[in-house]
Amino acid sequence: MTGHLKILDQRVAIITGAARGIGLATIKLFAAAGASIVAFDLPQSPLEDAIKMAKDYGVPIRTFHGDVANATDWKKVINETIDQFGKLDILVNNAGVSGFIGSMLEYPDDVFDQVMAVNARGVFLGMKYAGQVMKSNGGAIVNISSVSGIGGGRYVMAYTASKHAVVGMTKLAAAELAMFKIRVNALCPAPTATEMMFEMARTQSPDDPDAIRRGMERMIPLGRYGEPDEIASAILFLVSDAASFITGTAIPIDGGLKAS
Numbered sequence: 001m002t003g004h005l006k007i008l009d010q011r012v013a014i015i016t017g018a019a020r021g022i023g024l025a026t027i028k029l030f031a032a033a034g035a036s037i038v039a040f041d042l043p044q045s046p047l048e049d050a051i052k053m054a055k056d057y058g059v060p061i062r063t064f065h066g067d068v069a070n071a072t073d074w075k076k077v078i079n080e081t082i083d084q085f086g087k088l089d090i091l092v093n094n095a096g097v098s099g100f101i102g103s104m105l106e107y108p109d110d111v112f113d114q115v116m117a118v119n120a121r122g123v124f125l126g127m128k129y130a131g132q133v134m135k136s137n138g139g140a141i142v143n144i145s146s147v148s149g150i151g152g153g154r155y156v157m158a159y160t161a162s163k164h165a166v167v168g169m170t171k172l173a174a175a176e177l178a179m180f181k182i183r184v185n186a187l188c189p190a191p192t193a194t195e196m197m198f199e200m201a202r203t204q205s206p207d208d209p210d211a212i213r214r215g216m217e218r219m220i221p222l223g224r225y226g227e228p229d230e231i232a233s234a235i236l237f238l239v240s241d242a243a244s245f246i247t248g249t250a251i252p253i254d255g256g257l258k259a260s
């Protein structure tokens with residue numbers, strides 16, 4: 001396929017949570033932009049759609065099955081990236097889980113640790129091990145936080161804690177890694193039309209999952225969920241040279257939710 005500016009030509013990118021949702025939409029835009037891609041997701045999450053998108057745009061792709069909460073997996077994926085492509089320019093820390101939904105007074109202790117491991121520790125490990133190799137050539141990191149990373153809300157205690165942690169780590173990493181010409185930014189999306197939201201709605205309201213969506217959409221000034229492609233577009237901008245003076249930010253991408 002043609003028709004897209006190849007603004008990521010010669011760039012090598014790792015994208016986590018690449019099997020579906022925002023991660024898969026990011027694979028599509030990065031492939032259209034000419035990037036060489038490493039798609040990272042859990043062993044049980046097929047990456048065939050990611051492979052197909054890369055093939056459609058004629059860009060090289062490597063897949064990696066592992067757990068972002070596991071340091072050994074990060075060392076492996078970075079080593080494989082360097083073996084295959086010789087460098088790393090871009091990391092998108094997108095993998096995430098929502099965890100328990102309900103009162104903080106009932107929040108299961110072990111689920112708190114599991115959510116923090118994926119959403120916070122996973123982002124830390126990614127930035128640490130990617131940063132160690134990116135420092136030789138510079139690059140860009142985008143961490144996917146959430147509107148739950150910049151506000152309180154209700155019922156998703158560990159998710160909110162972990163997404164606030166992502167914003168804090170983004171700012172620290174931006175300050176520390178600027179000397180290596182590595183930019184680090186976070187995006188804070190409002191509800192976006194992916195399986196993560198659909199699953200949460202089915203759990204919260206099994207008889208009428210759409211009621212959850214309608215309720216959320218009433219709170220968003222633009223009156224709708226975001227689309228995965230809209231989040232991916234912002235990721236593409238932040239990793240591109242068009243954002244060359246932007247680092248350390250946590251940008252809401254939320255249809256106006258946080259403005260109202």
Ligand SMILES: NC(=O)c1ccc[n+]([C@@H]2O[C@H](COP(=O)([O-])OP(=O)(O)OC[C@H]3O[C@@H](n4cnc5c(N)ncnc54)[C@H](O)[C@@H]3O)[C@@H](O)[C@H]2O)c1
Nearest residue numbers: 017019021022042067068094095096146189191192194196
């Ligand atoms: N969908 C939303 O409304 C929304 C809003 C704000 C922020 N976000 C964030 O955007 C990111 C992507 O969300 P999505 O909506 O596309 O979710 P999704 O559930 O559709 O996809 C998440 C992907 O991450 C993978 N993943 C989960 N745990 C992993 C692990 N330990 N190691 C490797 N891969 C793992 C899953 O297998 C899945 O493919 C998440 O960080 C999420 O918190 C989503």
